[in-house]
Amino acid sequence: APALRLRGCGGGGRGARLVFSCSASSSSPSGEGGFSGKVGFLGLGIMGAPMASNLIKAGCDVTVWNRTRSKCDPLLSLGANYEPSPADVASSCDVTFAMLADPESAVEVACGANGAAEGMAPGKGYVDVSTVDAATSKLIGKHITSTGASFLEAPVSGSKKPAEDGLLIFLTAEGLLLSEKVGLDPNTLVEVISQGAISAPMFSLKGPSMVKAAYPTAFPLKHQQKDLRLALSLAESVSQSIPTVAAANELYKVAKSLGLADQDFSAVIEALKAKEEQNK
Numbered sequence: 001a002p003a004l005r006l007r008g009c010g011g012g013g014r015g016a017r018l019v020f021s022c023s024a025s026s027s028s029p030s031g032e033g034g035f036s037g038k039v040g041f042l043g044l045g046i047m048g049a050p051m052a053s054n055l056i057k058a059g060c061d062v063t064v065w066n067r068t069r070s071k072c073d074p075l076l077s078l079g080a081n082y083e084p085s086p087a088d089v090a091s092s093c094d095v096t097f098a099m100l101a102d103p104e105s106a107v108e109v110a111c112g113a114n115g116a117a118e119g120m121a122p123g124k125g126y127v128d129v130s131t132v133d134a135a136t137s138k139l140i141g142k143h144i145t146s147t148g149a150s151f152l153e154a155p156v157s158g159s160k161k162p163a164e165d166g167l168l169i170f171l172t173a174e175g176l177l178l179s180e181k182v183g184l185d186p187n188t189l190v191e192v193i194s195q196g197a198i199s200a201p202m203f204s205l206k207g208p209s210m211v212k213a214a215y216p217t218a219f220p221l222k223h224q225q226k227d228l229r230l231a232l233s234l235a236e237s238v239s240q241s242i243p244t245v246a247a248a249n250e251l252y253k254v255a256k257s258l259g260l261a262d263q264d265f266s267a268v269i270e271a272l273k274a275k276e277e278q279n280k
């Protein structure tokens with residue numbers, strides 16, 4: 001049977017990295033515990049679709065659901081099963097992943113009517129890989145664990161291409177990126193960032209788009225601005241000053257007002273260009 005392995009490594013505790021793999025063999029080469037079974041996937045957008053696709057290609061028995069039903073079709077062609085609601089996916093699977101746009105959709109899919117929590121039970125697991133804030137994650141965790149199921153918050157660092165290539169880095173810290181105030185070991189933070197897409201390679205990934213002024217969407221600008229909003233809100237809650245994020249957020253807001261919300265976030269450079277024009 002195919003095996004889906006979830007194991008924490010590196011840093012330990014709140015800063016641990018999640019190594020996630022699905023292989024056609026049930027034996028773990030490292031000898032560590034894993035599990036075999038049915039895998040659910042909720043949210044088949046830019047990121048979710050290639051992640052689910054890789055699971056299927058690796059031999060996992062995958063069941064999908066997406067708000068817009070038609071986005072399931074390519075996955076069904078690859079052999080995925082379909083269920084009509086998050087609750088149905090959760091009840092028919094051993095572990096269910098969710099890759100949703102933002103906190104609101106993550107809560108709706110997990111805790112709303114016919115949400116995943118309704119299909120959870122002891123022995124099952126729910127892994128939210130969307131990028132959300134700590135309060136949202138705790139709320140979802142509360143709903144899921146109240147059913148006796150397990151919950152893991154595991155946002156990913158990477159983008160469309162790393163998702164397609166199976167090279168995403170899963171971050172399993174409870175409170176992300178805002179220093180010891182939110183309980184994160186800064187050494188682990190540095191280690192994790194140095195291995196992720198938010199290290200210097202992001203510049204080589206986005207720089208060419210900025211130079212060409214062509215922004216094919218890998219990570220929508222609207223989602224980047226949402227993440228800045230989440231970071232600002234968390235920082236506010238612990239009175240932490242994050243001036244660079246605040247400044248970046250202003251720039252992303254300008255970019256959104258220019259109609260660039262659905263472009264790749266590298267289009268933020270257009271906001272700088274607009275400011276220059278204004279100052280002429």
Ligand SMILES: NC(=O)C1=CN([C@@H]2O[C@H](COP(=O)(O)OP(=O)(O)OC[C@H]3O[C@@H](n4cnc5c(N)ncnc54)[C@H](OP(=O)(O)O)[C@@H]3O)[C@@H](O)[C@H]2O)C=CC1
Binds near residue numbers: 042043046158218223
């Ligand atoms: N793109 C990237 O490079 C990266 C993105 N992320 C994070 O991953 C997450 C997903 O991003 P991405 O795949 O790019 O975004 P997309 O906009 O492509 O996908 C968003 C998904 O959320 C679903 N969704 C939105 N609102 C609702 C709702 N109210 N109810 C149910 N489902 C809903 C969409 O369904 P529908 O198809 O019906 O619209 C879609 O499946 C975000 O949290 C983002 O911050 C993390 C790392 C990199």
Ligand SMILES: O=CC(=O)O
Binds near residue numbers: 227
């Ligand atoms: O949400 C985006 C990321 O790369 O992290």
